[in-house]
Structures are given as C-alpha cells and as structure tokens.
Amino acid sequence: MDQRIVVIGAGQAGASLVAKLRDLGHTGPLTLIGAEPAPPYQRPPLSKKYLLGDMALERLYLRPEQFYADQGIGLRTATRVARIDRAARHVVLSDGEVLAYDQLAITTGSVPNRLPAAIGGALGGVHVMRDLADADGIAPEFAEGRRALIIGGGYIGLEAAAVAAARGVTVTLVEMAERILARVAAPATADYFRALHTAHGVDIREGVGLERLIGDGRVSGAVLTDGTTLDLDFALVGVGIRPDTVLAEEAGLEIDNGIRVDGACRTSDPAIFAAGDCTSFPYRGGRIRLESVPNAIDQAEAAAAAMLGQPVAYEAQPWFWSDQYDVKLQIAGLNTGYERTVIRPGARDGAQSVWYYAGERLLAVDAMNEPRSYMVGKRMIEAGTSPDPAAVADPATDLKALMR
Template identity: 40%
Template sequence: MPEETFVIAGASLAGAKAAETLREEGFEGRVLLVGEEIERPYERPPLSKGFLLDKEPRDKAHVHEADWYDKHDVELRVGTSVASIDRGAHQVRLSTKEPVSYDKLLLATGASPRRLDVPGSKLQGIHYLRTMADSAALKQALAPGGRRVVVAGAGWIGLEAAAAAREHGNEVTVIEPEPVPLHAAMGPELGGMFADLHREHGVVLRMDEGVAGFWGAGQVSAVVTSGGAEVPADVVIVGIGVRPNSGLAEEAGLEVSDGILVDQSLRTSDPDIYAAGDVANAYHPLLGRRIRVEHWANALNGGPAAARAMLGRDVVYDQLPYFFSDQYDLGMEMSGVAAPGEYDEVVYRGDAAGREFIAFWLSGGRVVAGMNVNVWDVTGDVQALIRSGRPVDAARLADPGEPLADLA
C-alpha cells in the first residue's frame, strides 16, 4: 500500500503543532509543511510583546528547534506556498510549480492585516504588524526613542504596540473611531479601564476619530484624522484588524464565509480537507454557532485537534476563546466572548480601582466571559463557570470569599 501523504498549507503555529501531533499520534506517512515566510514556524504573541520590547530573543518565538523537523521526518518548505488545490485529483500545486498528491490536507493559512486605503498610505514609515519581519522592522523604528508614533486602531495589537512604543521612550498618539479602546472585544466598561491605563502612561487617545490620510514627502510626517486634525508622526503603526486568508479555499470551491467554514471537527465541506487557526470559521458546540477566533490559543489547540481529526479520531473542538495581554504593569487573561450585544451585565470581584480583579460578563444571569487582571491561576475556574451555563448569583460572584469552583 502506498505511503499516505498529509499536506499542511501554512507553516504557522497551528500548522507546526498539527505536524507535531501527527507524529505523536503515530502517523508514519509523509508530512509536508509548507510556509511562504522564510522563517520556520513561530508564535505571534512575542511580536507585539517580548520581542518587540527587546526583552526576548528572536529564537524564543519559534515553535520548535531548528533540527526538530528533520528529526521527526517533517518536510518543512519555507519560502513556498500552496498555489492551488485540485480536489478531484487530490493534488496541490506549490508556488514552485511542483504538484504534490495528498490524502489529507490541512489549511492553516492564517490571516493578513487589513490595510488602510487612504491618501498617502504608501508612504515610508507606515508599519503593519503580523510577521517576524514586521516586528523586527518596527522594533528598529521604535528603539531609538524620541520618535512621534501614531497608532491607528485601539484593539489588542494597537494597544500592545502603543505600550511598546512608550516603553521605548517615544511620544504616542492612538487614533480610534470607537468611543473607547477594545470596544468590539469587551464593550465600554472595561475598554474605559484600558483608556485610563494608557493615558496614565502618557499616551494621547483620540477616540471617535478615524484616519483619513497621511502627509509626507516620501516619508510619513503627519496623520490626518477624520475630524480634519493633523497629528505629527515619524512612525505610524496600523492595527485595524485582519482578514482570513481564505482565497485558496474559495478558489478550490470550498465553503467560505468570513473564513473557511468547518464543522466541530474542523473538517471543511470536503471530507479530506481541514482548516485550523485564524482562517477557520468553526461551529462551536458549546456556543451553538460559528465563531472565528484570531488568538494564539486557538492556533495552539486547533492545529492538534485538526491533526487528530485527519487521522480519523473522534474530535469535538470546543475550546473556549482565550487571550492574554501584557501592557505596562497590567497583565490579563480573558476567556469567552464579551462583544457588545452579547451580555447585559458586568460583575467585578476584587479591587477594580487598583486593577487587581476579575470581571465577569453575564447574559441572562449566566457567565459568558471572564477576564482576570493581575490575578492569576483562575482561568480554569472562569472557564468552568462559562461551560456550566448555569445561572449565577451576582452577589456571590462578586464576593472574593466565595470560591469560584463552588459556583460552576
């Protein structure tokens, strides 16, 4: 019987962890891991945290040591991508024109930053943060200090980049069309806390304003806001979200809508093709709907889940969305979904004013999301509360004397 071949399109965290899991689960066939970047697979959080702050070396971000792939007989092709999929022939064509037949195919193609299509957007000095190369270039721009930095977007990437720019000794202005930072991620209540945090560290926040354009003679020198103001800038960082890289799947005739549609086993509309990570819009059995999660933990856990499903295991991928962030002296972890309109109450446990607390988002008396701020080792209990789906008494939830484990 000919050797089976599993192809993984995307040498990302999800792709690399899928390859690792295939070998751990005893798969002895060919594993081809294809990535368009020249770097071997790496994790993205350091790009806006430790590496950007120059507190962690480049190699710490890599998923595996350089020799891991050879030792585990995983063919890693960097600087290469899957250019097309022929589903009928069970074959992909690489960017090198090489055809490769597959038995199972995993799409872990990730996402790309949304671009600002405004006048002056091609000027030098405008940065997007997605790849290791992006982070290295941005660190070089920030590290001298004394620069005027403008950040477009007050989401997670924008705020982490703003914090890094301040820690490198730069003047920082953040421009955001929503009324508070992180409004789409957690609503106005906690978004206001992050606004206060950044203002206390000298960041100027221009809320309810967008970016209308850029000025400069070759190099950016100012950002024009939607209100007509001109904000001086030596460096601009754009963090306005990402788009899933689902074009390859769409061209192959797979079902696509805000990412590649997959079931609870991460299987696409083709039973031999799977998707994981940022690009997968997966049915979540606990939430009872589809959700596309762009955070690190989804790639970390989704890649292995897809690998097991490719091997025929009975897989139900129901990991709760999870995210962590470090900004100045604030560290936090968040589980669940707390977008505006998906909750009706926020309950605090601990010292909210001193930023050492847990916040719970409730809908109909049930916990749908939780965030621990400078409080640690509670993520398991927070996620158990969300998973239980049980109504919780708000007074007990707010009482630090009530063990969280007793409320789930």
C-alpha cells in the same frame, strides 16, 4: 497511517497539526509548507517581548528546527503555494513544483487589514504588526523622542502603544468608534486600559479617525477626521485582521467568515481539512471564528485526529491574553450577548476583574492582574455554572467557595 499529507501554513496551527499527526502514529510522507523563511514561531511575543528586545529570535521558535527532521516532517520554508488542484489532489508551488497529497490541511491563519494607498497606506514608515518581518521592520522606529500615530484601539493597537511608550516614543492613538475596545470588551475594561495608557503618556483620541496620512515618499504627518493635524515619524495600523482564505476560495471550498469546517475540521472537500484563524466552525448552535493561540492548537490537534480516522467533536473553550506595561489581561469565555457586567476589586492595587452575564448566566471574565479570578471564572464557564453576581462583586467573597 501511511497516506501523503500536506499542510499549507506553518504557523501555530500548522506546527501543532504535524506534531500531533506524528504523535498519533502517522508514518507516511508529511510536508509542512510555510511562506516565511523562519521555522514556525510564536506570534504573541512579537508585539511585546521581542519588540522590546527581551526575547531572542531562537526563543520565538515553537520547536528547534531539528525537530522536524527528526520527525520526518518535510518543512518547506520561504515557499508559497500558488494553487490547490482538488481534482488531481496536488498543490502547485509558486516555482511550478507539484506536491501530491492524499489529504490536505489548510492552516493559513489570518492577514492584517491595511490602509488604502489613496489615504497614504503605501507611504514609507507605515507599518502593520503581524509577522516576524513586520516586527523587524518596525523595531528601529521605536526610539526615544520619535512621534507615532497608532490607528486602531483594539488589543493590537494598545499593545503596540504600550511598547512604544515604554521606549520613550510620543504616542497618539486614534479610535474611530466611541471608545477603545468597543468590539471586544465592556466599557469597564475599556476604562481600565484607557486610564492605564493615559498614565503612561499615551494620547488616546476616541470617536476620531484618520482622514489621510501625508508625506513625500515617507509619512511625515496625519490629518484626522476632526481636522487635527499631527507631525509624525511613523504610523502603525492596527485595524483588525481577516482570515487568509485566498487559496481555499480559489479552490472552490465553502467560505463562511473563514473556511467553513464541521465539528471535525473537515471542509466541503472530504480530503481537505482546516484549522486555526482561517476557519469558522460550529459553536453553541451557531458558527464562530476564533483568533487565538489556544484555538489554533486545540483545533489543529482535532484536525489531526480526524485525518487519521479518529474524529472527535471539537469543543472550543475560548481564552485569550494581552500584556500591556505591567498588566496581564486574561480573558475566559466569550462575552457576545452580555447584558450586564459586575466589577470585582482585585487582591492588590490596580487589579480588578470584569464578569459578563446574560441574565444569570456567566459568559466571560476579563481579569487584569487577577489570576485567581481568571482561573475560577474559566472553570465555572467550562463547567456551565454561574455564581451569584452580588457575591462576585463583594471582595469579601471567597471565589473558590462559589465553585463548591
């Protein structure tokens, strides 16, 4: 309980981990290191309420800054770790300062994929959306009458398109795959969100990619793979994220689509743990990496317990959400390996849910403005029960009765 613990990465996972360590009785030196100047904050609102101006900066903070001082947590913001010395058990900061540890946790999260400079990725006015600096940098672009190209039809791109359209920006969204949400959702969910965005004036082009951006120092246009040219004021790149494993790799830790950890969040070094977006962990006989707030919190708390000698096997219960216009999408479970889907009409206009099945087993539910379907589906998935697909599709069926 009195060991020196250092946590690298002051995002959702890092903040949750240090708080849980104190809750579980750790009394030793505890340091949380973050590269950004702000204290730990929520990321999901950045591309939604914060970008729209509906949420003040202080409301983003996960906890008041004073919390860390009150808990005896040494919060080091605007601080980068240059390397991890596993043999000496210390980390070296970018200014040369050395911090010793008895146990170390890596919660470095993920970083956005960017466009290569060769196709215009280094031009001014080309943005990504991942952190507070990204949101502050792109906010002035979202002005009525401006023209934007959004590259990527996943949830990051669609959320940005919704905010831009709401601000009066003329939006073109291109997706190289045959449809939007191709990697993460069924055609029925993609159809729903395509119609939603089209109704708000977004020009969605599927099966079309970006050939290059053009401009003299700043982006002014784009050439698409179908030969189309567009005049632009700015562009936003939403082509996915990757785990931030640089420090772990340089330290020689085992990497497997993220920092490889066991069921108690231990890495290949028994003194080093990891949690959040940057990790891959055991799940149902395989390994997965989850990019979600719930996973960051739950896995970080499991890591804290293991660091204090109270390991419990981490069992992920995946769930996610996305806000676009006046639609709240709630996702329970993972649809990997689904064979068919069932569409259930919602209780009000414009609401519906998509239920994913492998054989007769329920895998996941996408619920659009359907909180009841989401809650019932989530409980069933967690309990390992699967309702009859025909009953689910029948709007007259009482979902709660299916739980019984």
